[in-house]
Amino acid sequence: MIAEIGLAVLWMAAALAVLQLVAGVLALKPRGANLIDVVRPVAVMQGVLVLIAFACLVSLFLTTDLSVKLVAENSHSAKPFIFKLAGTWGNHEGSMLLWVTIMAVAGGIVALIEKRLREDTLIATLAGQAFVSLGFYAFLLLSSNPFERLPEPAPEGAGLNPLLQDVGLAFHPPTLYVGYVGLSIAFSFAIGALVTRDVGPAFARAMRPWVLGAWIFLTLGITAGSYWAYYTLGWGGWWFWDPVENASLMPWLAATALLHSASVLASRNALRAWTVMLGVIAFSMSMVGTFLVRSGILTSVHAFAVDPERGSFILALLAIYIGGALTLFGVRASTVTEGSRFSFVSREAALVFNNVMLCGILGIVLVGTLYPLLTEAMGVKVSVGPPYFNPVSAIFAIPMLLVLAVGPLLRWRQDRLNRITMPVAIAAVLAAAVLLGVEVLAPQIKVLPLLGLAVAVGVAYASFLPLRGRNLHRTPLPIWGMVIAHFGIAVALFGMASESAFSTERLAAMNPGDSQQVGPYTLTLKNIAPVAGPNWTALEATVAASYAGGEPAILHPQARTFSNPPGNRTESALKTRWNGQLYAVLGEEGEDGRWQMRFWWKPFVPLIWLGGLLVALGGLLALLGRVASDIRRLVATDKIAYRRQRQGR
Amino acid sequence: MIRLLFALLALTLTVPATAQDMLPPAPYAYRQLPDSAQEAKAQALMETLRCLKCQSQSIADSDAPMAGDMRHQVRTRIAAGEEPEHIRQWLIERYGDYVSYTPQVKPITWPLFAAPLVFLALAALLLRGRFRRRAETPVEGSGE
Numbered sequence: 001m002i003a004e005i006g007l008a009v010l011w012m013a014a015a016l017a018v019l020q021l022v023a024g025v026l027a028l029k030p031r032g033a034n035l036i037d038v039v040r041p042v043a044v045m046q047g048v049l050v051l052i053a054f055a056c057l058v059s060l061f062l063t064t065d066l067s068v069k070l071v072a073e074n075s076h077s078a079k080p081f082i083f084k085l086a087g088t089w090g091n092h093e094g095s096m097l098l099w100v101t102i103m104a105v106a107g108g109i110v111a112l113i114e115k116r117l118r119e120d121t122l123i124a125t126l127a128g129q130a131f132v133s134l135g136f137y138a139f140l141l142l143s144s145n146p147f148e149r150l151p152e153p154a155p156e157g158a159g160l161n162p163l164l165q166d167v168g169l170a171f172h173p174p175t176l177y178v179g180y181v182g183l184s185i186a187f188s189f190a191i192g193a194l195v196t197r198d199v200g201p202a203f204a205r206a207m208r209p210w211v212l213g214a215w216i217f218l219t220l221g222i223t224a225g226s227y228w229a230y231y232t233l234g235w236g237g238w239w240f241w242d243p244v245e246n247a248s249l250m251p252w253l254a255a256t257a258l259l260h261s262a263s264v265l266a267s268r269n270a271l272r273a274w275t276v277m278l279g280v281i282a283f284s285m286s287m288v289g290t291f292l293v294r295s296g297i298l299t300s301v302h303a304f305a306v307d308p309e310r311g312s313f314i315l316a317l318l319a320i321y322i323g324g325a326l327t328l329f330g331v332r333a334s335t336v337t338e339g340s341r342f343s344f345v346s347r348e349a350a351l352v353f354n355n356v357m358l359c360g361i362l363g364i365v366l367v368g369t370l371y372p373l374l375t376e377a378m379g380v381k382v383s384v385g386p387p388y389f390n391p392v393s394a395i396f397a398i399p400m401l402l403v404l405a406v407g408p409l410l411r412w413r414q415d416r417l418n419r420i421t422m423p424v425a426i427a428a429v430l431a432a433a434v435l436l437g438v439e440v441l442a443p444q445i446k447v448l449p450l451l452g453l454a455v456a457v458g459v460a461y462a463s464f465l466p467l468r469g470r471n472l473h474r475t476p477l478p479i480w481g482m483v484i485a486h487f488g489i490a491v492a493l494f495g496m497a498s499e500s501a502f503s504t505e506r507l508a509a510m511n512p513g514d515s516q517q518v519g520p521y522t523l524t525l526k527n528i529a530p531v532a533g534p535n536w537t538a539l540e541a542t543v544a545a546s547y548a549g550g551e552p553a554i555l556h557p558q559a560r561t562f563s564n565p566p567g568n569r570t571e572s573a574l575k576t577r578w579n580g581q582l583y584a585v586l587g588e589e590g591e592d593g594r595w596q597m598r599f600w601w602k603p604f605v606p607l608i609w610l611g612g613l614l615v616a617l618g619g620l621l622a623l624l625g626r627v628a629s630d631i632r633r634l635v636a637t638d639k640i641a642y643r644r645q646r647q648g649r
Numbered sequence: 650m651i652r653l654l655f656a657l658l659a660l661t662l663t664v665p666a667t668a669q670d671m672l673p674p675a676p677y678a679y680r681q682l683p684d685s686a687q688e689a690k691a692q693a694l695m696e697t698l699r700c701l702k703c704q705s706q707s708i709a710d711s712d713a714p715m716a717g718d719m720r721h722q723v724r725t726r727i728a729a730g731e732e733p734e735h736i737r738q739w740l741i742e743r744y745g746d747y748v749s750y751t752p753q754v755k756p757i758t759w760p761l762f763a764a765p766l767v768f769l770a771l772a773a774l775l776l777r778g779r780f781r782r783r784a785e786t787p788v789e790g791s792g793e
Contacts, residue, residue, distance in 0.1 A: 235711065385751070386750060395765055587679060
């Protein structure tokens with residue numbers, strides 16, 4: 001019954017999306033003005049209905065209703081609660097329903113709370129949002145119905161991929177989806193503003209919180225995904241330039257550029273066309289990412305659907321939305337003037353430079369990700385990996401980071417460089433000192449990590465400079481947000497460079513009682529014993545890890561074996577210190593009865609994810625600051641309106 | 650000698666030819682070279698070779714038996730004094746370009762290497778266009 005309700009509600013929501021689109025388009029015509037009041041309530045109702053459909057699917061998974069095909073194929077009655085819940089979106093159909101749900105709920109929220117934008121622009125935005133949603137409704141209802149029943153209920157479910165049975169990963173896809181879908185709202189705002197020729201500060205202010213929100217979630221999603229790969233894959237790698245990782249990085253790069261450009265538009269009324277263009281690019285990257293991950297074009301744990309029909313469907317949607325948006329942009333671009341002017345030395349100019357550099361990195365990642373697919377289609381398989389991505393993206397990233405250190409110190413519109421010579425010189429001296437110091441102490445170091453360390457220290461110092469001469473209690477939250485986010489970038493960069501330059505590795509075959517050395521740690525294998533969890537069994541090693549001869553800490557790396565479905569996974573054990581992380585893995589038993597152990601000492605590696613969290617925190621502070629001032633303004637205008645009303649009486 | 654023959658025979662009988670995965674890993678799959686400079690060289694090379702049985706992992710990051718065999722190959726060849734790029738070429742001859750994460754410069758990959766140059770040129774054009782227009786129309790109210 002629940003499955004049927006879910007499906008019915010989903011169809012009704014799709015019908016409302018049609019209504020939202022049609023009413024929205026007609027309302028923009030002079031004769032359809034009476035339809036204008038329909039659009040907002042319909043958008044809200046659509047969000048509510050989809051939310052009900054999603055709740056139905058969640059309840060089917062929680063009760064493990066095996067008469068539903070999707071549940072039978074992806075869940076299992078013996079799974080822990082949290083993975084039954086995560087199983088809802090740990091598959092193709094469920095994840096697409098989640099996508100539509102977030103999209104419709106976000107559209108409903110825009111309809112409910114957005115009051116600053118011109119009414120016709122908002123209606124056009126909601127119509128655009130309905131248009132985008134409709135494609136995904138069609139996709140869900142026509143080719144990936146999540147509520148399909150089996151003719152006979154299955155005796156037991158097939159279970160969830162063991163690699164995915166991890167708490168961190170359970171919330172990784174929804175986090176990224178919120179990010180992707182937030183960018184769809186930005187896209188709809190851009191379309192709305194283009195349609196009504198209303199590209200200006202009001203549009204940027206309405207769009208900015210959505211971009212910020214999306215960007216925060218993307219940052220968290222990427223950070224969490226990277227940490228997940230680090231501790232589950234069992235070899236200490238944290239970024240592989242895997243197409244699926246790139247699929248999440250590309251929208252982040254575009255959203256970063258969009259965020260900065262929208263800020264310029266909101267406060268300076270400049271970069272109008274550029275902001276609209278980035279809005280289109282950012283959502284395109286979300287779609288490209290979804291296409292790469294969902295189409296099964298890459299075979300990995302992420303690609304649940306090895307089904308060309310679905311791939312073509314998403315590709316068609318991609319072509320319609322992006323092609324349509326670019327055509328609209330082409331038609332209207334001449335009517336969008338660039339807005340206020342600024343000089344070569346100004347904060348706007350620094351932001352433009354960094355936007356262009358971000359787009360350069362984005363281009364490199366896009367080409368590096370898609371090119372192997374292209375050559376494979378031509379019959380030649382090539383690989384593009386870290387040896388390509390690292391140096392080539394650094395060509396753009398290093399100048400960008402240098403400008404990042406200087407840009408926030410510049411004034412809007414026009415400035416003189418000699419005004420900020422002193423603080424910039426100090427940052428430069430710091431960076432140069434690190435460069436020389438590391439080069440002398442560790443002459444083996446490669447160029448990129450060396451530059452990374454130096455730039456990270458310089459940027460970390462410079463990121464706090466915008467606070468100079470400010471009363472810290474009265475500094476607006478968005479400024480704090482910027483400072484912390486920029487500092488987070490420096491922190492993450494330092495972690496990356498340090499990991500790549502100074503990691504030490506020890507592979508060893510050990511008997512219980514044997515000791516090994518890695519970095520400052522002495523490790524003693526105490527014993528190996530079997531342990532059992534809810535749906536797995538494991539061999540667990542007990543390892544005493546002593547830092548520089550101190551009191552040993554006990555670590556328990558495991559090699560887990562899952563039963564439903566069968567699979568293996570290493571559970572590495574980590575010991576975090578302020579100056580780095582010890583990483584221990586239990587491998588297999590050798591011929592001679594000794595155990596394969598793998599140890600790494602990775603100086604400052606946790607800074608990578610700490611930096612990611614700081615960046616997200618910076619975004620959150622900026623968002624809070626923006627939302628708080630929006631609320632204050634709303635309250636103030638309401639008060640004024642109220643007083644006028646009373647005086648009128 | 651006869652014992653060895655028997656042992657070999659037993660091996661071929663008990664282990665089906667396809668079950669290569671069942672064989673114990675080659676010695677240097679999970680062991681480092683004693684010389685740390687050589688090991689560093691091997692490690693750097695292994696990080697740029699693709700594990701052919703995995704999704705987007707280098708042979709330095711993989712539990713797959715084939716990756717273990719390749720690590721063994723790389724380490725023994727490095728220990729024998731072979732140059733890393735020579736080993737890469739040998740692996741490419743065996744497994745194709747796909748095995749190397751460092752794209753080889755060939756006509757088919759030219760666009761890949763042209764991409765950064767194209768993007769740099771585009772970026773320069775874009776920035777130049779913006780700032781030249783600025784110069785022609787000075788910011789109003791500028792005191793300089």
